[in-house]
Amino acid sequence: MLNLQPYADPQYFIILLLALVPLAIGLYFGKRLAWYEVLVSLVFIFLMFDGKKYHEGIALITYMIWQWLLVWSYTLYRKKYNQTWVFYVTTILAILPLVLIKIAPVVHWLQVTTLLGFMGISYLTFRSVGMVMEIRDGSIQEFNPWLFLRFMLFMPTISSGPIDRYRRFVTDVEKAPTRDKYLDMLGKSVKYLFIGFLYKFIVSHVLGTVLMPNVERMAIISAHAQGGWSWWIVAYMYIYGLNLFFDFAGYSMFAVATGYVMGIEVPMNFNLPFLSKNLKEFWNRWHMTLSFWFRDFVFMRLVFLMMKKKWFKSRVTTSNVAYIINMLIMGFWHGLKWYYIAYGLFHGIGLVINDVWLRYKKKHHVPHNKFTNALAIVITFNVVMVSFLLFSGLLDKIWFQR
Numbered sequence: 001m002l003n004l005q006p007y008a009d010p011q012y013f014i015i016l017l018l019a020l021v022p023l024a025i026g027l028y029f030g031k032r033l034a035w036y037e038v039l040v041s042l043v044f045i046f047l048m049f050d051g052k053k054y055h056e057g058i059a060l061i062t063y064m065i066w067q068w069l070l071v072w073s074y075t076l077y078r079k080k081y082n083q084t085w086v087f088y089v090t091t092i093l094a095i096l097p098l099v100l101i102k103i104a105p106v107v108h109w110l111q112v113t114t115l116l117g118f119m120g121i122s123y124l125t126f127r128s129v130g131m132v133m134e135i136r137d138g139s140i141q142e143f144n145p146w147l148f149l150r151f152m153l154f155m156p157t158i159s160s161g162p163i164d165r166y167r168r169f170v171t172d173v174e175k176a177p178t179r180d181k182y183l184d185m186l187g188k189s190v191k192y193l194f195i196g197f198l199y200k201f202i203v204s205h206v207l208g209t210v211l212m213p214n215v216e217r218m219a220i221i222s223a224h225a226q227g228g229w230s231w232w233i234v235a236y237m238y239i240y241g242l243n244l245f246f247d248f249a250g251y252s253m254f255a256v257a258t259g260y261v262m263g264i265e266v267p268m269n270f271n272l273p274f275l276s277k278n279l280k281e282f283w284n285r286w287h288m289t290l291s292f293w294f295r296d297f298v299f300m301r302l303v304f305l306m307m308k309k310k311w312f313k314s315r316v317t318t319s320n321v322a323y324i325i326n327m328l329i330m331g332f333w334h335g336l337k338w339y340y341i342a343y344g345l346f347h348g349i350g351l352v353i354n355d356v357w358l359r360y361k362k363k364h365h366v367p368h369n370k371f372t373n374a375l376a377i378v379i380t381f382n383v384v385m386v387s388f389l390l391f392s393g394l395l396d397k398i399w400f401q402r
Helices: 010-028 034-048 051-078 084-107 110-116 121-137 145-152 166-173 179-225 231-261 279-283 288-309 315-334 338-363 370-392 394-400
Strands: none
Touching (some): 010 179, 034 051, 051 084, 051 110, 084 121, 121 288, 231 370, 231 394, 279 338, 279 370
């Protein structure tokens, strides 16, 4: 049976673009063919999880029923009440399937992985938890089951984002863009598709398929021979970090381009992150929909909670603690491995140091010019690359898997 993984090969793009033609014609004439759009999404999701992956499809259906019931019941509850413990319980229940999937490999719960695991569970969890928090805030007051399903199961972004927000998505999906705007979106879509092909199928192929395996092998062999260190590790660090960007940014370009063809302005995920002048700016440019999600739904709420409870007298201490907790949670989200957690801690501490430096710079009027800006970019790039080396797990192979 035909099985199609998102943006994996030319066959996927040919079938996808052919499937989107009726939708594009409708949008050109100012008509959004909602049922056809849903049908296309469902067919492509089915083709992702058919054959050997059928159990993931069953897990997805079970997960959607679970999230649908949670968000629907919390919306009903929130219309009359607003107790904090109910909000916390609902949030925990919304996160629970993802938490079990993360814990399962560590405690060898293979049945849990089989029963609950499917590609994209993280990104669907971000969407549903974001909705629960916005319902708590009062930003979302009504539960529309049809729009909820369209938002959660929007095919172009279901496997790895970008992470859209419900209210933004609904403003797009409830109407068709004007003809001029849609033509502009189609133009951008073509551009993003070409950039995506360049990033994912050319640059990332050279870095990740041609270079990285050989450099990784040399790094491990030479590091074992030289007591845990080798310059091959440095080479691997840059190749891995660049490949991480080009592979994921390429995928994100495809998702955004597909969304644009469907008349949905899917948010961008990357904005020249390696030109960042400090770590804070980096997180405003790297995997933006994820970092903004954590900023709005974790960091800001932590800061608010700590200030409300007066856990710390200093606002600076409050924000520093929130930075570290926020990034640690992000590290745990990647997986229960020491190097993912160390990666989160690295960036948490890095953001604290970054803030100390920015305050010092402002207080002492440290001059800046083109040279200092270029130096800042070089330093930030290398700090980020070191963090990616941690994230890669290579050090785990060298230090703990002899």
